[in-house]
Amino acid sequence: MFNLKPSPADPSPFEREAHRIADPLERLRYLRKHVPASVVLPEPEVSPAELFVPAKPKLWRFALAGLAIVAIVGGGYAWLGQRPAEKPAPVVHAIPAPGPTPNHIWQVQLTQTEEVYSNGLRIDLSFATRNRPRAEYPIYAMESAAPIGTGNTPLGIVYHTTESDMAPFEEDATKQLKTLGHLLLQYIRREHSYHYLIDRFGRVYRVVEESDAANHAGFSVWSDDRGVYVNLNDSFIGVAFEGSTNQREEITAAQVSAARALTELLREHYSIAAENCVTHAQVSVNPLNMKLSNHTDWAREFPFAALNLPDNYTRPIAAVEAFGFEHDEVLTGLSGGKDWAGLRISDQRLREAAASQGATEWRYRGMLRHRYQEILAELKRQQAERDAAAAKGK
């Protein structure tokens, strides 16, 4: 997500220079190269505590370039006294219906640049890179800050949107679509943002190797029958759709088909439970204000059914029940006016748990939040240990 401040009234030197470049894509390249050094950038939404866990992908740099172009183009229209043409109504891409699930998926081809699987999935390897090895992750009970177990293989998938610059999904824009996808891949490879990217044409790219953690989930919480998981970079695989939650209609049918094939493969490979295939908005939390959905990608309309998954918006939200996180009207807006059904269940359970202990809801939430802070402190200590060990090994 990007929280960019409006452009200043006076164009900076880089904006003036960029204005002279006629080709929009060349202009984009110029802006991407110069923005970080030339502009006072907004503070990214990184809390001091995020210094010890990989921060969320900083795609604001990429977005800033896009926004700068929008500002420049908009400014040009204003200067000419013309108005841009009305934006045509968005094309809603038909979402494929769920189909039969294969019993077993196997690899049918492996080259230096591609893996092909029996369910039709093709994974492009040309951007694959290493990050850091996946660390053993703790599993918590609802009632305790002490871990009840550990895991070391992926137990779920978090789906994202890249919130990056988009071109219209039209044949005439093919060159632009390809260029934007390529620039995005370069960016997320550098930042180790996700394990997989699905571009607008439905092409699947491995970015961070599955053996490694990707910086995709930040502060996050999820739970299943085994327990509660905190900060999911090590325990969940990050799959990003090139797209924007606010332009939901721009997610293409090809992307949804590819996501289904990729989900099938990952679920079989790691025995991932269907209820652990969830969206970033469902797991993201903000420890500073103790609110849910710090990141809002896929807060609504994730095509669970088309991916042969149950509607996981109905799943309880562990961040509420285990750690006393709250939600507000922002989430109601993001979820299209419908709070997730699972959230209401978790709110109810929290109230019942407080009552059973003879505590007020406020006091009970305070106790849960204290437990969460203890867990964060312990995770911070473990991360510092790993960093120190890695520094020693160098």
Ligand SMILES: [Zn+2]
């Ligand atoms: Zn995300």
